[in-house]
Amino acid sequence: MRILVVEDEPEVADLVRRALREATWAADVAETGAAALEALAIFDYDMVVLDLGLPDIDGFEVCRRWRARGGRTPILMLTARSGLSARVAGLDAGADDYLAKPFAIEGCCHWCWGWALAPSCSGPWRSWWSVA
Numbered sequence: 860m861r862i863l864v865v866e867d868e869p870e871v872a873d874l875v876r877r878a879l880r881e882a883t884w885a886a887d888v889a890e891t892g893a894a895a896l897e898a899l900a901i902f903d904y905d906m907v908v909l910d911l912g913l914p915d916i917d918g919f920e921v922c923r924r925w926r927a928r929g930g931r932t933p934i935l936m937l938t939a940r941s942g943l944s945a946r947v948a949g950l951d952a953g954a955d956d957y958l959a960k961p962f963a964i965e966g967c968c969h970w971c972w973g974w975a976l977a978p979s980c981s982g983p984w985r986s987w988w989s990v991a
Contacts, residue, residue, distance in 0.1 A: 867913050905933075
């Protein structure tokens with residue numbers, strides 16, 4: 860299992876990367892939206908943990924661009940924006956779920972385990988419940 864962590868805060872990126880590696884997964888880190896899109900185009904990731912507040916392209920746009928390219932990788936948005944409108948915007952951009960900071964690292968790892976155990980759930984169900 861290979862996971863891309865897209866996070867510009869080094870402490871948070873390191874925490875998530877270490878926790879995922881302790882769960883026996885390979886975890887790479889991208890610090891910008893551009894670096895995330897490049898990594899997604901090169902490597903076949905099993906899932907993405909994506910921050911919204913990136914220094915160049917925000918996480919909403921990274922998600923939109925990846926989905927527009929046909930990317931079906933499950934995406935968990937991990938962000939300090941906890942309001943309902945941000946959650947809806949994240950899901951509408953193509954994210955599969957949304958976890959607000961501060962968060963328990965166990966919650967992030969359990970989300971990854973859930974998607975790892977049910978990979979067939981990615982994507983097709985999205986069309987029937989979109990609020991857009």
